[in-house]
Amino acid sequence: MTITVEVRMNSLRVDVLAFEAPCERCSFSFWWVFALLPSHRPRGDEFTTTDFPAAVETARDILADPDSEPGLREQLADRPAWQRGRGFNPNRCASCGHQAVWHTFEKIVDEALYGGWIHAAVGRVPVERWRAVRGGGQGISWPYC
Numbered sequence: 001m002t003i004t005v006e007v008r009m010n011s012l013r014v015d016v017l018a019f020e021a022p023c024e025r026c027s028f029s030f031w032w033v034f035a036l037l038p039s040h041r042p043r044g045d046e047f048t049t050t051d052f053p054a055a056v057e058t059a060r061d062i063l064a065d066p067d068s069e070p071g072l073r074e075q076l077a078d079r080p081a082w083q084r085g086r087g088f089n090p091n092r093c094a095s096c097g098h099q100a101v102w103h104t105f106e107k108i109v110d111e112a113l114y115g116g117w118i119h120a121a122v123g124r125v126p127v128e129r130w131r132a133v134r135g136g137g138q139g140i141s142w143p144y145c
Ligand SMILES: [Zn+2]
Pocket: 023, 024, 025, 026, 027, 028, 093, 094, 095, 096, 097, 098
């Protein structure tokens, strides 16, 4: 019992957020995994875009839950060798496999800030791991807190 309580105190529930938008190459519409956010009483500055490796890894782990939106985990890719800059877009088109550049990802995040996003999955993340990734990426404050 004590062990269970300790595990719960050392982790928190984190949501994976996704937004539906078309592929710029084939126009197929799919869910872009764009952010992580604590499930309970999140603060705006904890909003974490999924455009850097540690956030992508965290999203993958949460999306491994069988109750997650299907296919999203498989759609997440690592930074391709040709992508340069601070961040990258981890989403591959679910139809043609195209992995758009970070600038396209940035536009998706901007659109998602106006609504229409979904909670694609929820999972527990160790507090230490969350502290290491939260607020990373684009440094946007989430307006829905
Ligand atoms: Zn496509």
